[in-house]
Amino acid sequence: MFQTIMLATDGSAPAERAAALAISLARRYAARVIVVHACGPPPDEATGLRLDDVLDERWEEASALVQDTARRMRDLGVVEVATDVVAGTAADAILRCVEVYRPDLLVIGARGRSPWVGLTLGSVSMAVTQGAPCPVLVVK
Amino acid sequence: MFRNIILATDGSAAAERAVDYVASLARHYGARVLVLHAMASLPDILGEPNYSQALHAVLEESRGLVEDVAKRLREMGVAEVETDVIEGPASEVILAVVETRAPDLLVIGARGQSPWKGLVLGSVSLAVTQRASCPVLVVK
Numbered sequence: 001m002f003q004t005i006m007l008a009t010d011g012s013a014p015a016e017r018a019a020a021l022a023i024s025l026a027r028r029y030a031a032r033v034i035v036v037h038a039c040g041p042p043p044d045e046a047t048g049l050r051l052d053d054v055l056d057e058r059w060e061e062a063s064a065l066v067q068d069t070a071r072r073m074r075d076l077g078v079v080e081v082a083t084d085v086v087a088g089t090a091a092d093a094i095l096r097c098v099e100v101y102r103p104d105l106l107v108i109g110a111r112g113r114s115p116w117v118g119l120t121l122g123s124v125s126m127a128v129t130q131g132a133p134c135p136v137l138v139v140k
Numbered sequence: 141m142f143r144n145i146i147l148a149t150d151g152s153a154a155a156e157r158a159v160d161y162v163a164s165l166a167r168h169y170g171a172r173v174l175v176l177h178a179m180a181s182l183p184d185i186l187g188e189p190n191y192s193q194a195l196h197a198v199l200e201e202s203r204g205l206v207e208d209v210a211k212r213l214r215e216m217g218v219a220e221v222e223t224d225v226i227e228g229p230a231s232e233v234i235l236a237v238v239e240t241r242a243p244d245l246l247v248i249g250a251r252g253q254s255p256w257k258g259l260v261l262g263s264v265s266l267a268v269t270q271r272a273s274c275p276v277l278v279v280k
Contacts, residue, residue, distance in 0.1 A: 001164040021275060024141040028168045110269075129250075129269060129278050135161060139275045 002029040006103035008094045011065050014109025018139035022107040032080035035066045038093035091127035098132050107137045142169040144243040148176050148234045151205050154249025158279040163216035172220040175206045178233035231267035238272045247277045
């Protein structure tokens, strides 16, 4: 039923809880996991030469986030873990990943790091749940 | 990790696909399953004895629906299955039961039988995914 599970993470608390469920499912189903993170556009105030630095920094942070998550998954007994960092706004980037990797399940935290914490379901998880062709597990 | 699973069903195609996921998850985790159906309220304007007759018919149909799903879950190897039919608006009924039962997972079809087919995610699954306190698996 679940051979490939995709975890979309932004390092937020719900994403961490989503990772825990993804680990459990991957172990029960002997599934491989792909950890993806969308590296968003830089803030508007970053311009010129500074922009390259900001982009590099963000990319490094993003890579570290998925690598760290993947390492913890392996430590907890998930055999096959891959990572990917994709550029773009979160929902679009995640949906592109879903198209490429065609997971049997997408696991995502309900709310990410966007400032709209008042909303129970974040705009990213909502857009992804709407747009993904596969089942989506939304974790609070 | 998943001990108690609620499957909210309205008999739609997506809800039917959700049955297979619930069966698989319940087997892998040894979970108990509650098959829940929210039955639409009937208009008072029907008057008696029409109201009682209609209510009886709808109730029979609803019970048939959840019992059929429960039977199939048992046939697929799920040991503990119970059913419930509650009258009221679907998202409110589902959320109330989630609050009372505090399941580890709620499984729901993305689109139900509401007429808004144009929406990718149905209003019920959207409201439930937004507001449920537990993880929600949305099946397409």
